Amino acid sequence: MENRAQWGTRLGFILAAVGSAVGLGNIWRFPATAYESGGGAFFIPYLIALLTAGIPLLILEFSLGHKYRGSAPLTFSRLSKKTEWLGWWAVFVSFVISTYYAAIIAWAIMYSYFAFGQKWGADTETFLYDFLGITAEGVEPGKAGVFVPEVLIPLLIVWAVVLFVLFKGVRKGIEVANRIFIPALVVIFLIIVLRAVTLEGAAEGLTAFFSPDFSKIADPSVWVAAYGQIFFSLSIAFAIMITYSSYLDKKSDITGNAFIVGFGNSSFELLAGIGVFAALGYLAGQLGEPVQEVVAGGVGLAFVIFPLIINEFPGMNGLFGFLFFASLVLAGMSSLISIVETYVAGFSEKFNISRSKAVLFGGGLATLVSLLFATQGGLFFLDAADYFINQFGVAFIGLVEVVVVVWFLRKLGDLQDHANSVSSIKLGGWWKASLGVITPIVLGYMMFGLFKLNLLREHTGEGNETGNYEGYSDAFILYGGWAVAAAALILGLLLTLKKWNPELLGQASDSSKEDKAV
Numbered sequence: 001m002e003n004r005a006q007w008g009t010r011l012g013f014i015l016a017a018v019g020s021a022v023g024l025g026n027i028w029r030f031p032a033t034a035y036e037s038g039g040g041a042f043f044i045p046y047l048i049a050l051l052t053a054g055i056p057l058l059i060l061e062f063s064l065g066h067k068y069r070g071s072a073p074l075t076f077s078r079l080s081k082k083t084e085w086l087g088w089w090a091v092f093v094s095f096v097i098s099t100y101y102a103a104i105i106a107w108a109i110m111y112s113y114f115a116f117g118q119k120w121g122a123d124t125e126t127f128l129y130d131f132l133g134i135t136a137e138g139v140e141p142g143k144a145g146v147f148v149p150e151v152l153i154p155l156l157i158v159w160a161v162v163l164f165v166l167f168k169g170v171r172k173g174i175e176v177a178n179r180i181f182i183p184a185l186v187v188i189f190l191i192i193v194l195r196a197v198t199l200e201g202a203a204e205g206l207t208a209f210f211s212p213d214f215s216k217i218a219d220p221s222v223w224v225a226a227y228g229q230i231f232f233s234l235s236i237a238f239a240i241m242i243t244y245s246s247y248l249d250k251k252s253d254i255t256g257n258a259f260i261v262g263f264g265n266s267s268f269e270l271l272a273g274i275g276v277f278a279a280l281g282y283l284a285g286q287l288g289e290p291v292q293e294v295v296a297g298g299v300g301l302a303f304v305i306f307p308l309i310i311n312e313f314p315g316m317n318g319l320f321g322f323l324f325f326a327s328l329v330l331a332g333m334s335s336l337i338s339i340v341e342t343y344v345a346g347f348s349e350k351f352n353i354s355r356s357k358a359v360l361f362g363g364g365l366a367t368l369v370s371l372l373f374a375t376q377g378g379l380f381f382l383d384a385a386d387y388f389i390n391q392f393g394v395a396f397i398g399l400v401e402v403v404v405v406v407w408f409l410r411k412l413g414d415l416q417d418h419a420n421s422v423s424s425i426k427l428g429g430w431w432k433a434s435l436g437v438i439t440p441i442v443l444g445y446m447m448f449g450l451f452k453l454n455l456l457r458e459h460t461g462e463g464n465e466t467g468n469y470e471g472y473s474d475a476f477i478l479y480g481g482w483a484v485a486a487a488a489l490i491l492g493l494l495l496t497l498k499k500w501n502p503e504l505l506g507q508a509s510d511s512s513k514e515d516k517a518v
Contacts, residue, residue, distance in 0.1 A: 005170035012175035019334030032297030038216035045226035065245030071345035072239035088492030090239035093393035103373035105332035115321025133376030144377030196278035205281020237398035388481035
């Protein structure tokens with residue numbers, strides 16, 4: 001094995017970790033979640049969730065990666081030979097996410113081009129479906145597997161950039177890329193926000209966003225939403241933070257890094273909320289509707305509502321549109337690079353191969369699988385895979401990880417000692433209580449609710465014909481949803497059957513030498 005890679009500077013690591021955390025969900029998920037969960041009052045449970053789950057989990061994963069010096073599978077193997085499967089489970093979840101995440105970035109690339117001249121026209125929803133090859137009735141029979149060139153070509157460009165960055169290694173590839181992407185993202189989004197808040201009607205949008213509804217704090221679902229937002233937006237349980245922290249210098253400030261990354265991510269979410277709702281307030285004023293009528297999240301916000309805003313934008317609307325979709329591309333690319341690095345590192349160590357071979361194998365395989373999402377049925381494949389792999393992959397892994405490390409292996413004390421030995425902020429009862437009690441209870445409650453909702457959906461009043469998520473057929477949910485989520489765990493268990501190189505398994509290298517890119 002080559003000497004282990006290392007970040008060039010602490011700033012390089014922080015930018016990479018923030019780049020991983022700041023993704024598409026910060027821009028299109030957080031604003032709507034906050035608005036629907038009490039507006040300004042939502043920031044109370046959100047802050048509590050950040051301090052009792054988000055940052056404690058970041059510290060846990062930073063400590064694991066830093067102490068055991070390996071990818072997620074190697075780290076868990078060094079922690080206990082019986083927990084290697086947990087690392088592989090997270091790696092294969094990341095693999096699945098990377099395949100469709102790349103497709104969304106490809107959409108954003110095309111929309112940054114469509115923004116000049118507003119090629120989406122007045123009916124932005126119909127344009128999105130036409131762009132993806134979908135009719136009002138869905139995908140035409142026999143065409144679900146037909147490629148959409150306008151998605152396929154930018155998708156291949158996305159993978160070419162990501163794999164090139166990973167070929168260059170940790171210091172010369174990932175670190176350099178994030179030194180470019182993250183400052184550019186912040187500058188672009190600041191321009192968007194500064195312009196949005198000066199629009200007519202922006203005040204109404206911001207009032208809707210920040211006005212507190214304290215009655216909602218008593219609603220358990222609001223607390224679940226707060227913890228869910230923190231959990232999904234910080235790249236926890238993706239194997240990312242364990243992998244990234246394994247490249248840290250042996251004297252790195254673990255707790256300080258976690259607080260910087262955690263609050264950096266939340267700051268960008270707040271910035272996104274201001275920019276989005278200022279623009280939504282403007283759109284509502286132009287359409288003569290209340291703000292609540294134009295609020296949306298996810299794909300609908302980015303690719304339907306924002307094009308409408310750009311249509312109505314006063315002056316230089318093409319440039320404004322380009323900047324918005326460019327911000328999606330930058331946020332998505334920095335996250336995608338971190339996601340792919342998890343299985344590049346894992347394959348390289350497990351199979352004792354060079355980084356370049358791991359990039360070709362893992363990245364090449366992910367590229368081939370991602371072609372599925374460049375077809376006319378791609379949106380539906382993406383929707384099912386995203387829902388099930390996130391809910392029953394990422395969230396479930398987070399729960400199992402905490403329970404295994406804290407309750408079964410009882411390693412919290414060792415990890416606390418390790419973190420305190422190198423950190424400026426010392427850990428105490430707050431950290432142990434958060435991970436030993438609060439986080440597992442909250443995640444357990446979330447998972448119970450999810451299983452109950454999906455296994456008994458037909459009895460919950462969802463109102464669709466099949467009783468399944470989004471009304472999909474039983475076969476599609478089985479093979480496009482449950483099977484995908486289960487496959488990540490099964491493949492993880494199978495890979496544990498291959499033995500590690502004994503020298504590698506017993507060694508936690510602190511080498512400061514850069515790994516070879518090719």
